[in-house]
Amino acid sequence: MILVSKKNDIWSINRKDKEMKTLYVTDLDGTLLNTHDFINPYSLEIINSLVEQGMLFTYATARSLVSASSVTKGLSVKIPVIAYNGAFIFDAETGEIIASEFFTKEETDRVTEVLKNYDISPLVYSFVQNVEKVSWVTSSENDGIRRYLELRKGDKRLRPLDTGSSLYDGDMFYYTCIGEKEQLQPVYEIFSDDDRYTCTLQQELYRPEYWCEIMPKKATKATAIQKLKKLWDCERVISFGDAINDIPMFRISDECYAVGNAVDELKKIATGVIGGNEEDGVAKWLREHAKIYDTIRIN
Known part of the structure; x- marks a missing residue:
């Protein structure tokens, strides 16, 4: 036994x-x-x-x-x-x-810097005051993000924001960037070459948009x-x-x-x-x- x-x-x-x-x-x-x-x-x-x-x-x-x-x-x-x-x-x-x-503070700061430089507003997965949340800026929604939200109506994790001032609050562990491949490719190349991160870029199943996902190295x-x-x-x-x-x-x-x-x-x-x-x-x-x-x- x-x-x-x-x-x-x-x-x-x-x-x-x-x-x-x-x-x-x-x-x-x-x-x-x-x-x-x-x-x-x-x-x-x-x-x-x-x-x-x-x-x-x-x-x-x-x-x-x-x-x-x-x-x-x-x-x-x-x-x-x-x-x-x-x-x-x-x-x-x-x-x-x-x-x-989870990401370290230095790792989250780097992600924030890169995404702002490429004018990409992600879905941010974090624990805010010890509660799991998915945060995003409503004015930056595209078709892919709207579909993501449509499939998750009623999800208590959802945390819509009017501005990006508190987008990166909390203890972060995952970022999802949804858009066209050409827009996301440079971000993918940066983080896939950085040994502090795991990064993937692939087309969404049965959809035209691409998802670039950024995670801690061991994730x-x-x-x-x-x-x-x-x-x-x-x-x-x-x-x-x-x-x-x-x-x-x-x-x-x-x-x-x-x-x-x-x-x-x-x-x-x-x-x-x-x-x-x-x-x-x-x-x-x-x-x-x-x-x-x-x-x-x-x-």
Whole structure:
């Protein structure tokens, strides 16, 4: 028997066989989610059944926990989840932060300077007076930001501002810049060449605009998965993804599978290519290959 402690809880895991204990991690958008941003009923049925039998399954997403929770309704996740591209690991049930990565003051000052120089007004993710907020200047909204906000109506994190004077308040951990590629490319080049940051630039799924996201250096899915792997005493990682921000996750996985609709860069480094996100590719692979462990929660 293996005991894994997580703060006030202890999880007891009995192996059914001698297979190495495996952590299964999937991306959400474009991977587990279909083009309508929800999980197909078939995938829910298969994955939930496997989780109930003891499969160690979670997700790693660029979304916040609030946003991820809304699109994964009905999904049984019994171990922590990875959000904000790895900046946070959360207990999905309670919202408790298990691990986090924040910018230093010097790093935030540098981001502020660069974005102002390029006249870019970002979405700023921070804790303001210990409360998680997403701040933006309303006069700087573009079509991409308005769509982002439309999909998050009622989100208590939203903090609209009339001016930029308090945009960079609080303890910051993530910046999202939405716009045209030509506008964002110089910012991406600056921060991708600075070893204090992780920076991605990619086109939004099913949309024309691009997103440039700036994070602390250790805020990657790969780093967060390695933390979770250690916490859960796993020996192997198998991952699933579709986009370039999944590349670090693939590189630290023992096996990695790109869905059929994934970008070519990801397919090139994948162990294999499986069915697409509209074809329940992840669930069908898990049904055939996932290793099961008996898992019981002790209160």
